[in-house]
Each structure stands twice: as C-alpha cells, then as structure tokens.
Amino acid sequence: MPGKLYKSAAIVGAAEANEIGFLAEPKTSLELHIEAIKNLSNQTGVPISKIEGVFSTGWSSELCEHLGIKPKYIDTTAVGGCSFEMHVHHAMAAIHSGIIDIALVTHGENGFSARKIGGRGTGNYGRGAGVASPAAEMSMAYGLGSAPSNYAHAMVRHMHRYGTTTEDYAHIAKVTRDWATLNPRAAMYSKEKHPFGGPISVAQVEDSRLIAWPLTILHCCMVADHGGAVLIASPKVAAGLILSQYGWQVRVKVWGMRTCLRWKTSQQHLPLDQRKPPTRWRVWVRGKWSWR
Amino acid sequence: MTYNKPIPTRGTHTVPFWEGAKEGKLMLPRCQDCNRVHWYPRFICPHCHSTNLEWVEASGEGKIHTYAVQHLVFGPWEPEAPYVTAYIDLNEGDRMLTVLRGVDPQKPEEIKIGARVKVEFEQANEDTYIPFWRVIEE
Numbered sequence: 001m002p003g004k005l006y007k008s009a010a011i012v013g014a015a016e017a018n019e020i021g022f023l024a025e026p027k028t029s030l031e032l033h034i035e036a037i038k039n040l041s042n043q044t045g046v047p048i049s050k051i052e053g054v055f056s057t058g059w060s061s062e063l064c065e066h067l068g069i070k071p072k073y074i075d076t077t078a079v080g081g082c083s084f085e086m087h088v089h090h091a092m093a094a095i096h097s098g099i100i101d102i103a104l105v106t107h108g109e110n111g112f113s114a115r116k117i118g119g120r121g122t123g124n125y126g127r128g129a130g131v132a133s134p135a136a137e138m139s140m141a142y143g144l145g146s147a148p149s150n151y152a153h154a155m156v157r158h159m160h161r162y163g164t165t166t167e168d169y170a171h172i173a174k175v176t177r178d179w180a181t182l183n184p185r186a187a188m189y190s191k192e193k194h195p196f197g198g199p200i201s202v203a204q205v206e207d208s209r210l211i212a213w214p215l216t217i218l219h220c221c222m223v224a225d226h227g228g229a230v231l232i233a234s235p236k237v238a239a240g241l242i243l244s245q246y247g248w249q250v251r252v253k254v255w256g257m258r259t260c261l262r263w264k265t266s267q268q269h270l271p272l273d274q275r276k277p278p279t280r281w282r283v284w285v286r287g288k289w290s291w292r
Numbered sequence: 293m294t295y296n297k298p299i300p301t302r303g304t305h306t307v308p309f310w311e312g313a314k315e316g317k318l319m320l321p322r323c324q325d326c327n328r329v330h331w332y333p334r335f336i337c338p339h340c341h342s343t344n345l346e347w348v349e350a351s352g353e354g355k356i357h358t359y360a361v362q363h364l365v366f367g368p369w370e371p372e373a374p375y376v377t378a379y380i381d382l383n384e385g386d387r388m389l390t391v392l393r394g395v396d397p398q399k400p401e402e403i404k405i406g407a408r409v410k411v412e413f414e415q416a417n418e419d420t421y422i423p424f425w426r427v428i429e430e
Contacts, residue, residue: 134303134305134306134332134333134334135332136300137300137301137302137303137306137332138300138306138331138332138333138388138389139332139389140298140300141297141298141299141300141391141416141422142369142377142389142390142391143297143298143362143365143367143368143369143372143375143377143391144362144377144389145365145366145367146364148364149360149362149364149365149377152360152361152362153358153359153360153377153378153379154358155360156358156359156360156405157357157358157379157405160358160405209363210361210363210364210374211363211364212360212361212362212363212364213360213361213363213374213397213400214360214400215360
C-alpha cells in the first residue's frame, strides 16, 4: 500500500440538502439524501455515475439502486450519530487500499417530517425482545427509549467520578447554539427564523424543561430534517478536480491532503468563480516533495 | 391491578433467569473458565470468550452505579413519570439496568451513587416476574 494513510485521500466536496431544519413541506429521508448528493455533484463537478463507493447507515444499497450506481465498495456501518465520521475513515481506508478512487458519504434523516409522514430511518426497541436481542430483553421492561433517557445515566456517573456539573454540560449546549447563530441555514439561527432561535444562556439551558434529569430539553439535540453528503477522493482525482475547474492540465501526480485543504481553506470564503488556483504547487518528484 | 408495562419475551438461552425470578431468585450467568458473571445473559463470556457458562443464584444485592430521572416518557411508562432508572453494580460483578424504588424522583440530588440496593420481583404475567431494585435503609 503506497504512502501514509493521512495522505491517502482528500475531502473534495461537502454539500447539504436544499433546505434543512423544520421543513414546512415534509420530505422523506431518501429525498434529503438525494438533494445533498445532487448538490455535491454540482459543487465538485463529479458526475454521480463516477461514484465508486457508497457509505451510509443502512441506506447504501437503496441509494445505489435509486442512483443507478453499481458500487465497487459499499458500507452500511450504523453506530449512532458518529457513524458518518467513521464512514469517512472507512472511505479513506478503501481508497488507501486501492479499491476505489471516489467515495460518497451521505446522510439524510427526516426526524421532523417523520411526525407528519412517517419514515424515520430508525428502528423500534424491544419487539420480540428475547429472541432478537438479549440486551433488549433485559432492558425493555424499564421504559427507556430516547437517547437522552440513556445518556442521562452516563452524565450522572461522569459528574460523580470527575466532578463535572450540570453547568459544565450547559456550556456545551450554549456554544453549540452560538455556532448556529453564525449559520443562516441553521434552524435556530435567530429569533426571526424560529421563535426559540437565537443565542441561549447557560441559565436558560439549566432552567428549561426536564427530559431525563439532569438533561433538560436544551441539552438535547433537536430532531429536525437534514441531509448532507461528502465526497472523498484519492490524491490523483483530488488534484485533477481542483485543476480541472480552471481548465488546467493535471500536473500534480500526488497531492497530499494537507496541501489540498490548506489551499481550499485559504480561499473558501470566496465564491467559486473568484477563486484563484495556487501559484505554487507541491509536487512529488524523484521520491520527495518540492515546490514548483 | 394487572401489570401494564412492557413485558419481555423470553430468549432461547434465558429460561433459567425467568424461572429463577418466579421463585424470587436472581440468577446470573457465570463463566466456568474465568469465574466471572456477566449481564445481560450472552451466548459467550464477554470477558474471556469461553462458552462454558452456567447459571448461579446471586445474592440479589448491589450498589447504585449511576441513575437518572425520566421525565419525558412515551408508552406504558408515561403515567409513572418522573421515575428513577439506575444501573446497579451487582455484588457478584457486572451491571444491571433497572427502575429504582424507594427513592424520591423529585429530589434526585439526594440519591447516592454507591448506596446499597436489593432486588425484588414483581409479577407481570403468569410466567414473568420482573426484577426491580430498592434502596436499603442503612
């Protein structure tokens, strides 16, 4: 396997569904996926037909069928909210091993819309408990279900063991909301956008309605509608993509992830048509990196 | 009053647990190779991966590992809210989820991690007795 793992792949695009948050017109999870994937394809210039690997929780096979993709690599890892970070890791490993060059990581969940039209992509706990799962057999009697109802136990234990306080946890909610106030697309961007939107204080978090003591409703992440997709590519493809936007021929054979990201971040505040290609290139010549 | 909470269906390998519960005994799976008990019951010892498992009668005592108070609940437990759920460190080892009795859900700060608890069983139907744990007054 050539090269180091951290240089083996680059994130070349990231896009969201057309609308996110609390949608007035309900959408399905699949629709949110497809919007994000379509936007990603437009953003990167990579046709959907060129996607070789599909990474998503449980949805991958249905997505491939829906998009008419015959994937060389498929991954349905579902371990909760962090699944998609893991998908990025798995995509990197698949690219590093040389199986694929272009990977799609995609997410769509109509948590809010599902209240109107159903179809949330999560299972129900405890049906046919014992035979299906001894873990469910021994826990279903006690009425837990939502993530907060479980996580509250871990929080209390953490407070006991490390001396953290509910106020410490409230800070997490507060700064997360602060981020939302920087993003006009966020559901809680402002009071104008949503009656409960805009900045919140630590005291507000602590005083809001209890969900599972010590977690209040403002500690918990919202159940909203969202779709997001990320495209990950081998260095060869990544270099080609960025240069091809300017009609340049590909002259960098291997492009490390850091170089690519550094260039992207320095110009990412500009609209696409105003971005300039870098004036210096980092190239791999005769076994070492040099600037051209 | 008839029991109106969710009633587990038996697994293929958990019969001794439910039969013990009928007699008020807490049965735990123990590994004959490493001697450790585990919870919930598995087909293989999660500590040493031996499949030489047996069922032993436990003391039915333990300590509170952590707890939470459930305020927003859906389904059959909804009328009980708020109520206290807890993980119990069993005296024999490993940990069990339960609904904790003998505590005030309105005063969660007064519940002590490490407090001693004892198991009790409530009849749910003819065959099923569900374990709950109660804080022992010191």
